[in-house]
Amino acid sequence: MKQGKWLGVLWLIGLLLVTSTAEAREEGPHMNQVLAPFSGSTLNGKTIHYEIGAYDKTVIHFFATWCYPCQEEMPAIVSLSEQLNQQPKSQFIPINLTSSENSVKALTPFLQQYEATFDPLLDNDGSLQKGFQIFGIPTTIVINADGTIIQRINGPINKEEFLSISEQS
Numbered sequence: 001m002k003q004g005k006w007l008g009v010l011w012l013i014g015l016l017l018v019t020s021t022a023e024a025r026e027e028g029p030h031m032n033q034v035l036a037p038f039s040g041s042t043l044n045g046k047t048i049h050y051e052i053g054a055y056d057k058t059v060i061h062f063f064a065t066w067c068y069p070c071q072e073e074m075p076a077i078v079s080l081s082e083q084l085n086q087q088p089k090s091q092f093i094p095i096n097l098t099s100s101e102n103s104v105k106a107l108t109p110f111l112q113q114y115e116a117t118f119d120p121l122l123d124n125d126g127s128l129q130k131g132f133q134i135f136g137i138p139t140t141i142v143i144n145a146d147g148t149i150i151q152r153i154n155g156p157i158n159k160e161e162f163l164s165i166s167e168q169s
Helices: 002-024 068-086 104-113 127-131 159-167
Strands: 038-041 047-050 057-063 090-096 139-144 149-154
Touching: 038 127, 047 090, 057 068, 068 090, 068 159, 139 159, 149 159
Parallel strands: 057 090
Antiparallel strands: 038 047, 057 139, 139 149
């Protein structure tokens, strides 16, 4: 009889965990939802703004220096950022998960190693990571001119996704 009670208690705990996890994931931006404007400071002290309608396409990319998949993907991300900079109505917003870094000092040599010319927005307090519901990195989000999220890639981008992002308007 005691085993039956414990199984019931464990089942109830499991149900509560699943329910609370599902509720937690309902927050934040999802596919086909409009992304709210935001801004933040970059490594070089500039302010980056995201505003609905300011660009035909905005690509937001979350990464960290310690993340092996981010390191593997970084040459493609550098290339993507350069291509987007050539498109007049496109914006690339790289976001470093600074709150998870050992030190922000690791960021400059990391960017230099990959010859990255972009100036990443720093998520010092983890608020962007939480707001965008970034559970794993790298994560890339593509937004259209209406502010609607049209693509979310959890994990490294592959060649087809790279082409899709760089060519879509």
